[in-house]
Amino acid sequence: MSSYVFSKLCDSIIASLDSKPPANSNNLMNYNPLPQLRSNNVKILINASPLTDKRQFTEYWIKLPLTQHKLQSYDYHTIPGMNMTNLVINGKVRFNENGKNKLGESAEINPMNGMIGGINNNNNNANDKQRAIWGSWFGFTMVVVIDGIINENTLNSEFINSFNYKITYIAGDSVMQV
């Protein structure tokens, strides 16, 4: 497998983690933040806390504010005879601090009816309406184990067997807490 494929894969992982859920959808079916995760038999860790499966990862990820990841380093080894690859991605990430998660939920109290969720409560697309307020950069490391041979045309197939996402630097002045 050429290094070009892995460069594309890193870009694709980061782009999908940073993607917005589609507008006006109230179920998670249409949101697929890391399509490469295997549906079954996958190990997922975020900051050393385990998640059971891909669906739970999606539920977790949608509860975070929108992110912006920046790739700064990656390196990989394909294990001979095993068709497996150990890929390590390093970089920085910041969070949209506009007070909404990717579901459009906020803690705002609507002054008209006293309901929590703010004026745009029913609008999943609320993130589009407000400009992003990017917080300070955090550091991250992802350790990704790829099962099988990948090529440019199969970059969205389910081949990630382990995904270990770790915040490795905490920006002290960010509102976001890890």
Next chain:
Amino acid sequence: MSYRGHNRNRGGSSYQGHNNNRNNNDFAGNSNFNSKMSDFNNQNKIWIEIQGWTNASKENLVSFISRKTNIGLKDVEVNGPILRGSVYTQKDAQYLESFNGIKFAGDFLKISALKTTGAVGTIDLLRGFLRRRFMPEQRLLDLTHMGGDQELVQNGLFSSISTSSKMFTALMKLATEEPFASGVDSLNLSQNSIVDGQSISILCQTYPFLKNLSLAQNNIASLKSMETFRNKLNSLSQLIVGGNPIANDPAYRSEMLRLFPRLLVLDSQPVRDESKLKEIWKFPLARAQFFFENPQIQSLSTDFISNFLNCWDSDRSLLAPLYTPDSQFSVSVDSAAPFLASGNDSYQDKNNAPWDYYLPISRNMTRITSPQVIESKVAKGNEKILGLFQNLPKTKHSLATNPEKFSSESWKINDNSIMIVLHGEFEEVAAPDQVAKSLPKGPRKGYNNHKNNTNSKAALSIRTFDRSWFIVSSGGSFVIASDLLCVKPYAGTEPWTPSSLVDGAAPATAGSVTQSIPATAVVTEASPISVATNITIPPEIASKLSPEQQDLLIKIMAQTKLNINYAGMLAEQSAWDLNQAVQNFNVSKANIPPNAYM
């Protein structure tokens, strides 16, 4: 620092250069401050009067004074036979006065300083004012209607709006030096004729963790001027702006919510729900220091890590048997990773250390594109791997003594392989045995921020790293199939501290996410802290403690670095509860004497 002296204008580039450096270091992030201070000092300049000079021109006299005394008179004006000019310090004034009677243009000069209240008096006045207005019980600094303070007004400190804005800057700077600086949760600035946000923005530097702020009954008319506060007061939960023109702006409420991300109450009206807010601003699951998929993996990986690092720090050739001819090892450098620079000079210095030893061997593939170079940077087989080990500086990992500086995850990949990941820090203690040569310019691109000279003796530093080992079992023992090391600038230990210890609260719950944690044995009880430390309790103390208490004492010592006596006192005061002990420790940290530590 001295409040005067920055503005002395004696010429001489070396003196000025020195001052400039001081200015840069004095108050990071506030380039404006010194110019504000100089405005402030203008209020306190000392006037000098000179007579007996009328045989020559005003310019000649000023230039003569400058040559003789090295002091440049400012604000020079002539009133009949008297020339008036100003200086900034009492010292300069006295020095000038010592030239009284000097001969100039055939006459004798009469030099005298005019009496003023003086800058020292002003600073004392402001300090006294701050102390009068601080209410320790309420943790409130009440600066309501400063213009009405008799003492300040009598001394002419709040004669005009513009003076008061400069005065406020000076006041906030003085406030940072007050012993109660960290004891202020609430600041009341109502009724001060404040006209915009910028003029009071310095308060964000003095009180970055402010919880309550009142700007009531001022004259702030521009919402835009409040932009200066955006995400600067991230702990602010209550704000009062009523009685200002901006409070009538249709966008007022939404703008205040945007500028203050943790604001809960605006003008006494709840604007956000506190528990929902906590949920929004937090990762859905609490962070943990360790994850081991099951007890076997825990025991294997903790043994592996401590043995591996011991050999790594002492004699890397001892690691050869762990690698096979098919094993791979490479190092990548992420020199631009965010790093710890929270005003801690020692870390800042460390992060200025160059990457000379690492860059020639770094396989950071965002920086190299040539397939040949990429291929050449991975070491395959024991011999090449040991060779590459020799290109890395000699190190010290303090895993045994400071396990809290490390974090690790291990899990099963398939029936015969596991992944072990370690995050943490190491100290470089000596240059590599073999210094790798720099690549010719070209394939490497964009290493920024850090000095990159070609000196073969680079400074040693402390680094943060992530390392992942892909371990395969082979005939009863195991080998390392893949070993990836990423080295970064020092980023601190905060990410490894379990958030339950930081918050003093139970791990965050997040609905379905936590309820459905896999049923596989997630080992959190037997934290490897006690496995990895070599803290021992002397038998005479151990005999008085139950095994649980001994275990707890070790954990407290590992977490707090307190020596056994203080750790014992802390344990007793905390009813032998680890969380309580850590909380108590954090609360009283500032009062713990240095000899309390190991």
